[in-house]
Amino acid sequence: MHSIAHRSKIVASADGKGLVCQAGGLLLVQTLRVTGLDQGMSQALQRWRPPRAVHKTGKIVTDLAVALALGGDCLADIAILRNSPELFGPIASDPTVSRLVKTLADAGPAALRAIRAARAAARSRVWMLAADRAPGAGGTLIPVDLDATIVIAHSEKQQAAPTWKHTFGHHPMTAFIDHGAGGTGEAAALLLRAGNAGSNTAADHITAARLALTQIPSHLHKQVLIRTDSGGGTRAFLDWVTRRRLKYSIGFTLTDDIQAAILALPADMWEVAYDADRQPRPGAWVAELTGMLDLSSWPKGMRVIARKERPHPGAQLRFTDIDGHRFTCFVTGTRPGGGRGQLADLELRHRRRARCEDRIRTAKDTGLRNLPLHGFAQNQVWCEIVALACDLLAWMQLLALEGSPARRYEPKRLRLRLFSVAARLTRGSRRLRLRIAARWPWAQQIVTAIARLQALPAPT
Numbered sequence: 001m002h003s004i005a006h007r008s009k010i011v012a013s014a015d016g017k018g019l020v021c022q023a024g025g026l027l028l029v030q031t032l033r034v035t036g037l038d039q040g041m042s043q044a045l046q047r048w049r050p051p052r053a054v055h056k057t058g059k060i061v062t063d064l065a066v067a068l069a070l071g072g073d074c075l076a077d078i079a080i081l082r083n084s085p086e087l088f089g090p091i092a093s094d095p096t097v098s099r100l101v102k103t104l105a106d107a108g109p110a111a112l113r114a115i116r117a118a119r120a121a122a123r124s125r126v127w128m129l130a131a132d133r134a135p136g137a138g139g140t141l142i143p144v145d146l147d148a149t150i151v152i153a154h155s156e157k158q159q160a161a162p163t164w165k166h167t168f169g170h171h172p173m174t175a176f177i178d179h180g181a182g183g184t185g186e187a188a189a190l191l192l193r194a195g196n197a198g199s200n201t202a203a204d205h206i207t208a209a210r211l212a213l214t215q216i217p218s219h220l221h222k223q224v225l226i227r228t229d230s231g232g233g234t235r236a237f238l239d240w241v242t243r244r245r246l247k248y249s250i251g252f253t254l255t256d257d258i259q260a261a262i263l264a265l266p267a268d269m270w271e272v273a274y275d276a277d278r279q280p281r282p283g284a285w286v287a288e289l290t291g292m293l294d295l296s297s298w299p300k301g302m303r304v305i306a307r308k309e310r311p312h313p314g315a316q317l318r319f320t321d322i323d324g325h326r327f328t329c330f331v332t333g334t335r336p337g338g339g340r341g342q343l344a345d346l347e348l349r350h351r352r353r354a355r356c357e358d359r360i361r362t363a364k365d366t367g368l369r370n371l372p373l374h375g376f377a378q379n380q381v382w383c384e385i386v387a388l389a390c391d392l393l394a395w396m397q398l399l400a401l402e403g404s405p406a407r408r409y410e411p412k413r414l415r416l417r418l419f420s421v422a423a424r425l426t427r428g429s430r431r432l433r434l435r436i437a438a439r440w441p442w443a444q445q446i447v448t449a450i451a452r453l454q455a456l457p458a459p460t
Helices: 025-035 039-042 058-068 074-084 095-107 109-133 203-212 218-223 234-245 256-264 344-368 378-401 411-419 443-454
Strands: 142-148 168-170 175-177 185-190 224-228 248-251 269-275 278-289 303-309 326-332 423-428 431-436
Touching: 025 039, 025 109, 025 378, 025 411, 025 423, 025 431, 025 443, 039 058, 039 109, 039 378, 058 074, 058 095, 058 344, 058 378, 074 095, 074 109, 095 175, 109 185, 109 203, 142 344, 168 248, 175 203, 175 344, 185 203, 185 234, 185 344, 185 378, 203 224, 203 234, 224 344, 248 443, 256 326, 256 411, 269 344, 269 443, 278 344, 303 344, 303 431, 326 344, 344 378, 344 411, 378 411, 411 443
Parallel strands: 142 224, 224 248
Antiparallel strands: 142 175, 175 185, 248 326, 269 278, 278 303, 303 326, 423 431
16 A cells, blocks of 8 residues: 555645636526526515615525535635636625625515515426426325424524523524425425524414415415424414314324323234335334324314334333333324325324434534524524525425435535536637536536536526
8 A cells, every 4th residue: 555645745836727616516506597596586685785786686695595505604605606706606795795684684574575485486486397206296295394403502692592402592493395205305494583482382383384385386285294293283283284274294292191092002903013115114003092082172183193112222211101112193184094094104104204304404504503693683584595505405406416316415415526526617619618527426417417407498
């Protein structure tokens, strides 16, 4: 083996020309074009563009989203786009960016509604372009997963407070549209809340669900499946969901009545549960408790389904564990029936809401880990930009990477393999050519994805 110490000394100099860093960012630029989000955001935010301003307000917002998608985590990280104007266009200065965020924060709900409306219009177009690969295609369900998460603050930011996990920061409520096992997911809503906000606050669940529904075309609302953990299992939230005639699968707290029903349930009533591949899972069972409980004060048609399983090796036992088994339960309005209406299928459908944890993790890798501003309203604008960045990544994968392992890549891997590639810009025949490094292992995959996006028409 040859030690690197024996190699010739490499002399570094900062005089390279015609080179582009983050060349894979062209995938995001092309996604903005085909979705119409670049133009739509500029039109939506036109009223907040100062007179004689050089940069469009909407472009600054989408540039920030691209910077976050490429790995930035503060406003100043927009600088990673500034050195490649041929790729990303003219980029606003840091003071201009800061002033815009303050302006949008001062505008309050009006600016948030404008940003969300532009996102919803772009989402509708993406799903139209994706056709049979889009969420809800062919009448399938559109899972919308709600969950809260903690964003730790290391300074006295507005409405930062002690959290239920004995940390200090904020406690936003999130809503993600799941693409299923073959894909990732879209950020339907990121609702910023104070750090001491409750995990089971029905009003916040309703607000997040309502914001998520505004991101989905109205004709698809009947296919929406709302999924939450037991924090959403409140009477007020379930009443709201059923009034909207939405399908739901929501975790439920193990009450004394439910524990008594479980103990009284005959052994032959338990059915074998499924694993993630819909195969019988040894050591796990499901059963319905609906007929054994008084549910008269709950929404009509609500079913209670329990799951029991042997705790995993090393798992800490709980006081609710009975006879060496761990019990959980959820409620749903889906009626009994054949096919995927069986108990094991319903329980598997509910358990897949755990993918929301993956979406939260990727959002934290895309700017949500740290709220960089002091004001609460400013950080809510930041959350909207984070949601936009998450959407850009998901839309790019949906439109350009279908059939590729990269369709399921999380942001860290996308950045390492597709976005961070170096390239050279050359001019010839009155056009620019991006020459990606030939030795890059994923060069051809990048070129193919860019070609797919360029083949899609931009909205007129």
